[in-house]
Structures are given as structure tokens and as C-alpha cells.
Amino acid sequence: MTSGTKLKTSAMIASFADPGQKTTPAPFGHALVEAARRDDRIVGLTADLGKYTDMHIFAQAFPDRFFQMGMAEQLLFGAAAGMAETGLVPFASTYSVFAARRAYDFICLDIAEPNLNVNVVGGLPGLTTGYGPSHQATEDVAIFRGMPNLTIVDPCDSVDIEQAVPQLAEHPGPTYLRLLRGQVPCVLDEYDYRFELGKAKVLRGGADVVLISSGLMTMRALQAAEQLADHHVDVAVVHTPTIKPFDAETVLAQVDSDRLVLTCENHTVVGGLFETVAGAAVRRGIGTQITPIGLPDEFLAAGALPTLHERYGLSTARIVATVLERL
Template sequence: MTTTTATAAASTAPAATGAPAAQPKRLTTSAMIASFADPGQRTSPAPFGRAMVELAERDPRVVGLTADLGKYTDMHVFAQAHPGRFFQMGMAEQLLFGAAAGMAETGLVPFASTYSVFAARRAYDFICLDIAEPNLNVNVVGGLPGLTTGYGPSHQATEDVAIFRGMPNLTIVDPCDALDIEQAVPQLAAHEGPTYLRLLRGKVPLVLDEYDYTFELGKAKVVRGGRDVVLVSSGLMTMRALQAAEKLAAHKVDAAVVHSPTLKPFDEETVLRELAGDRLAVTLENHTVVGGLFETVASAAVRTGLGKQILPVALPDEFIDAGALPTLHDRYGLATDRVVERVLAAM
């Protein structure tokens, strides 16, 4: 198991003359932490897998496929409940999506899971020509999107949205929490064309149930109102935006949060309505600053003539280090305290 070690930077004086100094505590955490939940936070286990099971019980057309990653995309929950409708394709992502396309041609509704890096980088042409061009109902499920693993660039899909946004017919969904995922799955299945879901797996935080929120495919939602700042976010960064809004209140800053789980097609009407006026506008995303939510919002503002400065909170245009997620989120600006600092500096 890959690990990172941090040494506490506190100096301690000896208790008495000649006594040895206390040794700083060594902190060791796994780099393969795939959960971004805070300590003590409410979570829901395997929401995607459970939603798949419930959907399959209502719809006999639903099938599940994976490329040797059932356990790590929560597809194993579906496999256990419906073994006759689960297909293990092995480490062959092009085959995975080619088979899913064939199933969709016969009237089935496939959900095909792998890591986002393999779907976006390795199997792009198969998804584009076999699935998107004929506009088939295939649901691509990508695990470890953005910075949700510490295993470095080989596993961190920090540019997947940028890669997929240019693909015609493809709907892209970036859920915030377990509620978002559970409500999105049946809507993705009902959608006629192909979809790409940036999956959060394992013990996923439960956040949006406290805000009278429901997922609607293609719609952004104002989760929280505020007079001074508008935080437009997607994915796990909506959780961070809500946490930042609470902390900003202590600085007498009233922050609104607009959650945009569907990145394509983008709900320009809702988002631009909230950006109108003189409030500070900030976008937050678990993705590189290139080609994701920030550029989607900015281009919509320019095309509609909205003269507005929009500040991005996003990953830099570079390969991300390996390490433990809490350290990496802090280093690259995704941690709640870094978001608060960014907003206060811009006010």
C-alpha cells in the first residue's frame, strides 16, 4: 500500500536537564483514500450500487457491466443482487463499451463502469463512435473522478470533463453526494441518449437532504441564498461550497450556493440569473481549470453578454501529486478553508 508520511513541526523542550527531547509524532495515511468524507460526517454506503439494484427490480432491461472494477465502482452490489444481469468484461475497456453498445442496440439499458481515466483516455473512440454517434442509451460510469484518489496522474481523472464535453449527444453528470446519485440513476436510465456519471463510491457523504433538494437531469438548483457571494459548484465541491458558506458567515459574508450537477447540457438560465447583479461570482469544481465548470459558466456569460468577472476554484493545469487526499485537497485549493481564503481575498 502506498503511504505518505508527515512529521509534526512542533519543537518540544526536555522536561529536565539531560532528558531526551520528545519525538514528533509520525502521521501515516493511505494514498488510496477514495472517500472525501470528513470525520464524523453522515455517509451512505454504495449509493450507486443500491440505486442500481432498486432500478433493476423495476426495469428488466437494466444490466450492469464492468472492466474488472466491480468492487471499486460499487457495481458488485448490483452483481450480488442480479448475477444473471451482470457482465464482467475483464481489463478491456474498449470491449466493455463496445459490448454495452451492442446491448443497447437490442433494447437493454446498460450501465458500464470503470475508472474515469480509462473511460476518458483509453476508450474515448469506442464511446464516441459506438455509443454517442448512434445516440444509444448507454450509461458510462466513471470512478475516481478528479482528485478523489491519491494514486497520482495514472488514476486521477482531472481532465475527464474537458475530454467528454466536446462529444455530441453525451450528457455529463457530476453529483455532490449520495442523494444526488440515488436520484440520478433512474433518470439516467430513462434518458434516451448516452450519459457519463462522475461516480462517488464507497461511503459517500449525505449533504443535500438538509436543503430541500431534488435532482433533476439538466437542471441547476439554488441550494442556499446569499447577498454577497454566489458560489456555483458541481460534484463534491458543492459540499465544500456549503461548508465554506457556513464559515464565511462568521466573517459577515453571506454566500449563496448554486449546485449544477448536470454539466452538459448546462442550465444557463438558472446559473446566469444568479450571476446577474453585483455579487462576487466564484465557480468550484473537482476538475482542472481547463474545460470544466469554470469555462462552461464563463462561456455562457460571454455569449449572453453578461459582463461579469468569474473566479475559479479548481485544480491547476498540471499533473497532480500522489499522496493522501486531505493533504492534496489542501495543497491544491479544494479544502473548505482554502475556499474561504479564496473568497475573502477576492472580497
């Protein structure tokens, strides 16, 4: 940040896209509008964060099906539960931290226990903002993984989001989407990829290393794989957009080998993708060592997003360095 320059809120809630990278504007908002045109049961709600969860796109297209609940996350999800009880399909958006920390009990008992079709949309998951611990949802997956009936989706890019939204609407139970908003990179279109709820996908093969990733870290894993090829290291990348239910068959088929295995996640190493993969491997009797690349078990600093990703090990350069150190 240049001295004397005051960043606006929109600048502080930064995009993780690389300079010059192909992006799609507000893929969630536009996908929800398209889904709502086909299904008149779909409604949208937010807790005073429509602009920052791309829900404003839906609000403009369907003002009579949009509900602004104000700064009241418990009310947001309680109302969404009531709407689902009547047969509607709510998508309720707020920041991930507010859904996971502030409204957990309402999501658990009002939505998950009766297994209602409510789609919780959480903006700023993991380290996607420089605002610090009040807005960095570094432990949201750990919080939500223990909730029965809840499906958890951590999309990589705009392709994932656009294809996931209609599947989430059709899924009969509750879901939690770790939303990437604003100008979202478009990555997976180059890998003959289709999002399937509950399925992991092998995006590229590799004889030396396996990177198992979710969320924006799949983009970074693919970038790291290309750079590691320059070091004559052949890297496979397995994208796991659905964290729960976990596609153990696809992932463990890659883990059970003599290759170096690492997980990559935009989440604390406690309770997220790493422990999901490791737990599944232990239950299957697979003894392969698995190395986590993720956020440390601590409250993180505030600052510029690229600086924070480098500091906490999420940058492509840090992934490359970690792999080379482990080989």
C-alpha cells in the same frame, strides 16, 4: 500515514467524507439494484473494477444481468453499445481515466454517434484518489464535453446519486456519471433538494457572494458558506450537477449581479464548469468577472487526499481564504 504502516488499496482510494460526517454506503450500487428491480432492461458491466465502482452490489443482486469484461475498456463499451442496440439499458463502470483517455473513440462512435442509451459510470473523478496522474481524472469533463449527444452528470453526494440513477436509465441517449463510491457523504437532504437531470438548483441565497459548484465541491461550497457567515459574508450556493446540457437560465440569473462570483469544481480549470459558466455568460453578454476554484492545469502529485485537496485549493479552508482575498 504512520511510518511502517502499509496502506491497503481500499485505504488509498480514500473517502472525501469528513470525520463523523453522515454517509451512505455504496449509493450507486444500491440505486442501480432498485432501478433494475423496476426495469428488467437494465444490465451492469464493468472492466475488472466492480468492487471499486460499487457495481459489485448489482452483481450480487442480479448475477445473470452482470457482465465482467476484464481489463478491456474498449471491449466494455463496445459490448455495452451492442446491448443497447438490442433494447437493453447498460450501466458500464470503470475508472474515469480509463473511460475518458483509453476508450474515448469507442464511446464516441459506438455509443454517442448512434445516440444509444448507454450509461458510462466513471469512478475516481477529479482528485478523489491519492494514486497520482495514472488514476486522477482531472480532465475528464474537458475530454467529454465536446462529444455530441453525451449528457454529463457530476453529483454532490449520495442523495444526488440515488435520485440520478433512475433518471439516467430513462434518458434516451448516452450519459457519463462522475461516480462517488464507497462511503459517500449525505448532504443535500438538508436543503429541500431534488435531483432533476439537466437542472441546476439554488441551495441557499446570499447577498455578497455566489459559489457555483458541482460534484463534491458543492459540499465544500456549502461548508465554506457557513464559515464565511462568521466573517459577515453572505454566500449563495448554486449546485450544477448536470454539466452538459448546461442549465444556463438558472445559473446566469445568479451570475448577472454585482456579487462576487466563483466556480468550484473537482476538475482542472481548463474545459470544465468554470469555462462552461464563463462561456455561457459571454454568449449572453454578461460582463461579470468569474473566478475559478479548481485544479491547476498540470499533472498532480500523489499523496494523502486531505493533503492534496489543501495543496490544490479544493479544501473548505482554501475556498474561504480565496473568497476573503477576492472581496
